Each structure stands twice: as C-alpha cells, then as structure tokens.
Amino acid sequence: MSPDARADAAALVASARRLFADDPDALGVLDDLDRRLAEPLRLALAGIVKAGKSTLLNALLGERIAPTDAGECTRIVTWYRWADTPSVTAHLTAGPARRLPVRRSRGMLVIALGDLPAEEVDRIEVGWPSAVLRSMTLIDTPGIESLSLDVSARSAAFLTPEDNPSSADAIVYLMRHLHPSDLGFLEAFRDTAAGEARTVNAVAVLSRADEIGSGRIDSLLSAGKVAARYEREGDLGSLVLGVTPVAGLLAEGARTLRESEFVAFGKLAALERSAREKLLVSSDRFVRPTDVVDLDEDTRRQLLARFGIYGVRLATSLVRVGVADSSELAASLLEQSGLTPLQELVARQFGDRSDALKVRATTDAVERLLRRLPGEEGTDVRAALERLQASAHDLKELDLLSRVRLGTPPLAGPDAAAAARLIGGHGTGASTRLGLPADAGPEALRDAALAELDRWRTLGASPLADRTSREACAVVTRSLEGLLSEVGEVGPGEPAAHVVAAGGPVEGRPEGADQ
Numbered sequence: 001m002s003p004d005a006r007a008d009a010a011a012l013v014a015s016a017r018r019l020f021a022d023d024p025d026a027l028g029v030l031d032d033l034d035r036r037l038a039e040p041l042r043l044a045l046a047g048i049v050k051a052g053k054s055t056l057l058n059a060l061l062g063e064r065i066a067p068t069d070a071g072e073c074t075r076i077v078t079w080y081r082w083a084d085t086p087s088v089t090a091h092l093t094a095g096p097a098r099r100l101p102v103r104r105s106r107g108m109l110v111i112a113l114g115d116l117p118a119e120e121v122d123r124i125e126v127g128w129p130s131a132v133l134r135s136m137t138l139i140d141t142p143g144i145e146s147l148s149l150d151v152s153a154r155s156a157a158f159l160t161p162e163d164n165p166s167s168a169d170a171i172v173y174l175m176r177h178l179h180p181s182d183l184g185f186l187e188a189f190r191d192t193a194a195g196e197a198r199t200v201n202a203v204a205v206l207s208r209a210d211e212i213g214s215g216r217i218d219s220l221l222s223a224g225k226v227a228a229r230y231e232r233e234g235d236l237g238s239l240v241l242g243v244t245p246v247a248g249l250l251a252e253g254a255r256t257l258r259e260s261e262f263v264a265f266g267k268l269a270a271l272e273r274s275a276r277e278k279l280l281v282s283s284d285r286f287v288r289p290t291d292v293v294d295l296d297e298d299t300r301r302q303l304l305a306r307f308g309i310y311g312v313r314l315a316t317s318l319v320r321v322g323v324a325d326s327s328e329l330a331a332s333l334l335e336q337s338g339l340t341p342l343q344e345l346v347a348r349q350f351g352d353r354s355d356a357l358k359v360r361a362t363t364d365a366v367e368r369l370l371r372r373l374p375g376e377e378g379t380d381v382r383a384a385l386e387r388l389q390a391s392a393h394d395l396k397e398l399d400l401l402s403r404v405r406l407g408t409p410p411l412a413g414p415d416a417a418a419a420a421r422l423i424g425g426h427g428t429g430a431s432t433r434l435g436l437p438a439d440a441g442p443e444a445l446r447d448a449a450l451a452e453l454d455r456w457r458t459l460g461a462s463p464l465a466d467r468t469s470r471e472a473c474a475v476v477t478r479s480l481e482g483l484l485s486e487v488g489e490v491g492p493g494e495p496a497a498h499v500v501a502a503g504g505p506v507e508g509r510p511e512g513a514d515q
C-alpha cells in the first residue's frame with residue numbers, strides 16, 4: 001500500500017468531520033477512526049471460554065500480565081497498548097474513564113474494579129512497556145458461547161457489532177476442537193469486519209495443542225495433522241487465512257522460564273527411570289505426596305500450572321538429553337510450542353497489510369456514515385471516498401482474495417489458487433507470491449513474474465472473459481506490475497521501468513511510455 005494511503009484516509013476523516021460537525025454520534029465514530037489510523041494493528045484474541053486466550057496473549061507479550069483463569073476481569077474486553085509506564089484505565093459505558101491501581105500478583109495484573117460493577121465497564125485499557133505492543137495492540141476478549149449470555153454478548157458486541165465495522169483489525173481465533181458455533185462466529189466476524197463479506201481477517205489457532213494427544217510427547221505432531229485437515233477440509237478454510245496448532249501454556253512458560261524451574265526440571269531428569277516415569281504418568285500422580293524427588297508438593301503444583309503435564313515431561317526429557325542451561329531450555333520449549341509459526345502467520349497475513357486493513361476500516365465506516373445523509377449532501381466526501389477506494393490497490397487485493405476464498409466467481413480451480421497466491425494470500429513477499437523459494441534471486445523472481453504477467457494479461461484479454469473476470473485479472477496484473485517494479489529495483493543496476501516494459505505494454509499506457 002502506498003505510504004500515503006493512511007494519510008489519504010486521515011484526510012477523508014477530516015473532511016467527514018466538517019460534514020458531520022453537528023452530529024456528536026458521527027463525531028465519536030470519526031474520533032475512533034483517527035485513533036485507529038494512528039495506532040498499530042489491532043489484533044484481538046477470541047474463542048470460547050477457557051480456550052487459552054489470555055495465556056496466549058501473555059506468550060505473545062513474553063510476560064505474564066493478562067490474568068488467566070479467574071476473576072471478573074476475564075469478563076471484560078481488555079486492550080493492551082504500548083505505554084512507557086504501566087497503567088490501567090476502565091472505560092465506562094457512561095461517564096468519564098477511571099484510572100485503576102496497577103496491582104500484580106505472581107506477575108499477573110490484578111484488575112480491581114473496586115466499587116465499579118463489571119456491567120458498567122465497557123473496556124479496560126492496559127498501557128504496558130512491552131516491545132511487542134509497539135507494532136500491535138493486543139485485545140483480550142471474554143470467552144464466547146459461554147453459559148453466561150452476558151459475557152458472550154459482550155464479545156459479540158465488540159467483535160461483530162451489528163451495524164458497524166468491528167473495532168479489531170484482525171483476529172486470532174482459538175479453538176480446541178472445531179465446533180459449529182466457531183464457524184458461526186467466524187462468519188459473523190467476516191461479514192462485519194469488512195461489510196458484505198469482502199475480507200477475511202482471521203487466522204485460527206488449534207489451542208492447548210499439548211492436550212490433544214492427552215499430553216503424550218507426540219501431541220503437537222497430532223495437533224499439526226488436525227490443523228492441516230481443518231485448513232484443507234470443510235468450511236473453516238474459507239473463513240480463516242490459516243490454521244496452526246499452538247501450546248500457549250508451553251510458550252508462556254518458555255518465555256518466562258525461571259532459573260529455579262530449570263533446577264527443578266534438573267531434579268526430575270536426574271531420577272532413576274522407573275521412578276521418573278511413575279511420577280510423570282499423569283497430572284494427578286505428579287502432585288501426589290511423595291519423597292522420591294526433592295521437590296515439595298507446592299513446587300510440583302506450580303510446575304504443573306505453569307507448563308502442564310506435557311511441558312513438564314518435555315522439559316525433563318530435554319534436560320536429560322543435555323540441554324545445558326535455562327536459556328537453552330527456554331529456546332527448545334518455545335520451538336516446540338508452535339508460537340513462532342503463529343507469529344509468522346500473523347506477520348505475513350496482517351502485519352504486512354495493516355495499512356490496507358486500517359484504510360479499509362476507515363472507508364467502510366465513512367461509507368456507513370454517508371448512508372445516513374439524504375441524496376445530495378456530502379458529495380465532496382463521497383467523491384474523496386470513491387477516489388481512495390479506487391486508488392488503493394491493496395484494498396482490491398483484499399476484496400479479490402476474499403472472493404477467491406469464498407469460491408465465488410469469477411475465478412475457479414487452479415486459476416483461483418494461483419491468483420490467491422499472487423495477490424498475497426500466502427504472504428506479501430515477492431518470492432511467496434511467485435511460489436518460489438525464499439532465497440530466489442532477483443533474476444528468478446523477475447523471470448517468474450514476467451511469465452505470470454504474460455499469462456494473466458492473456459487471460460484478461462480472452463474474448464471469453466466477462467467483466468468480473470477481466471477485473472479480477474486486472475488486479476492480479478497490477479499486483480505483478482508492482483512486484484516487478486520492486487524486483488527491478490533490487491536487480492543489479494536494472495531500473496524498474498525497463499523490467500516492466502520488457503513484459504509488454506502496460507494496459508492503458510502506450511507502449512514504451514515508461515522509458
């Protein structure tokens with residue numbers, strides 16, 4: 001997306017502000033859009049109760065801050081934003097926001113609402129100096145489909161509001177098994193996130209992946225197979241951009257591993273084989289009174305709560321096979337947790353597109369505001385909106401990507417799959433788009449891009465192509481032209497324009513106009 005797209009979107013908001021100067025409700029929406037354009041990607045973690053959302057949020061932060069497992073604050077949508085110093089603020093459904101004390105217990109925040117009833121709190125905002133938050137704002141949401149309809153309603157109202165675009169730019173949706181209600185929620189998010197089902201802004205996590213094989217050492221392998229099946233088969237594939245297994249508890253434990261825990265795993269590893277196997281046979285057995293190991297019951301309970309039985313078994317075997325110190329153990333546990341592939345998926349799918357997602361949210365919201373006006377009013381703003389929609393190529397890529405994923409015409413079969421890849425459905429890097437290895441050189445990239453360009457121009461020019469397929473081919477062609485100009489720039493002494501011209505005339509421009 002052009003670096004100016006966010007600025008253009010901000011200008012659109014400014015002109016809408018003049019138009020709606022007498023409408024406090026519309027001004028509130030526009031204030032929020034300004035804030036949204038100025039801040040990093042808003043990534044929400046959603047899923048059913050106890051899916052492991054708060055634990056995964058901590059793993060992403062690399063700190064145990066979000067409260068897990070208890071307390072009324074898990075019933076409130078909580079935003080984690082970058083700030084120099086820690087702060088906690090309650091935004092109320094009515095009245096001014098209130099600062100709350102920053103209190104922690106065993107590292108995790110204890111959000112004390114005091115005399116504030118939870119139902120009067122719209123959201124809590126935590127400011128925290130955690131590096132990750134510089135590039136994204138993380139949003140923890142209450143479990144959906146819970147017994148408490150009120151909690152479900154809160155998450156639904158936030159993530160899939162009825163007549164507004166969602167406040168989140170993208171979501172990581174956690175599920176332990178695929179349930180029809182998961183599909184229902186993801187459909188609702190897709191529809192509200194971008195109106196008229198135009199974008200897919202979700203990735204799915206098969207969460208608590210260590211529990212899938214009852215904590216056996218190959219649990220994560222089984223989870224990987226299940227995730228791959230979900231991605232391939234059925235309806236989920238059209239609702240999310242990828243499915244990946246993550247053992248959030250293991251990731252959180254790995255990223256916050258203490259020296260004393262490494263020592264404890266050392267003691268377990270040093271046990272004679274049959275004593276060790278007996279002790280680790282189940283969670284119950286592990287915390288039963290015993291004197292076979294020099295770890296008291298409370299320490300064993302803590303280890304179990306921090307790592308799960310799978311994590312305890314894995315850490316013990318890693319120490320046994322020679323992991324030398326706590327940082328090496330942390331790195332190995334992290335590698336097994338599946339957190340890194342998730343971070344990569346998020347960066348690929350949302351990080352690279354965060355400008356486009358923000359601009360899309362802005363154009364959608366302004367479009368909705370304009371619908372409130374009678375016919376002729378707001379012509380300038382309408383025109384600016386249409387210009388922005390027409391000029392932002394990334395938005396067209398998102399639209400087409402979503403249509404391809406939904407299996408709607410114009411493209412089908414291998415063409416659809418190729419188009420999805422070329423417009424960045426698997427990631428926006430040049431080699432990923434072209435289906436080449438990550439280390440492909442500029443020449444290989446250029447050759448592949450030129451061949452694709454040729455093919456897509458021919459497809460678009462086919463007498464059999466109707467208007468929508470011509471438009472789809474034009475989007476792919478434009479993506480390839482953009483890609484070629486990038487590759488051209490990195491090529492040794494090869495100017496971009498030369499490369500583009502070598503592919504033949506660019507539609508709508510006279511041949512050689514670039515030279």
Ligand SMILES: Nc1nc2c(ncn2[C@@H]2O[C@H](COP(=O)(O)OP(=O)(O)OP(=O)(O)O)[C@@H](O)[C@H]2O)c(=O)[nH]1
Binds near residue numbers: 050052068070309
């Ligand atoms: N074994 C295992 N347990 C996990 C994992 N992730 C979370 N848990 C445990 O599951 C319980 C719920 O975790 P949370 O992170 O609070 O789940 P949540 O989705 O935020 O829950 P709500 O906010 O109440 O809906 C806690 O006891 C966690 O320790 C995991 O990857 N593996």
Ligand SMILES: [Mg+2]
Binds near residue numbers: 053068
């Ligand atoms: Mg939670």
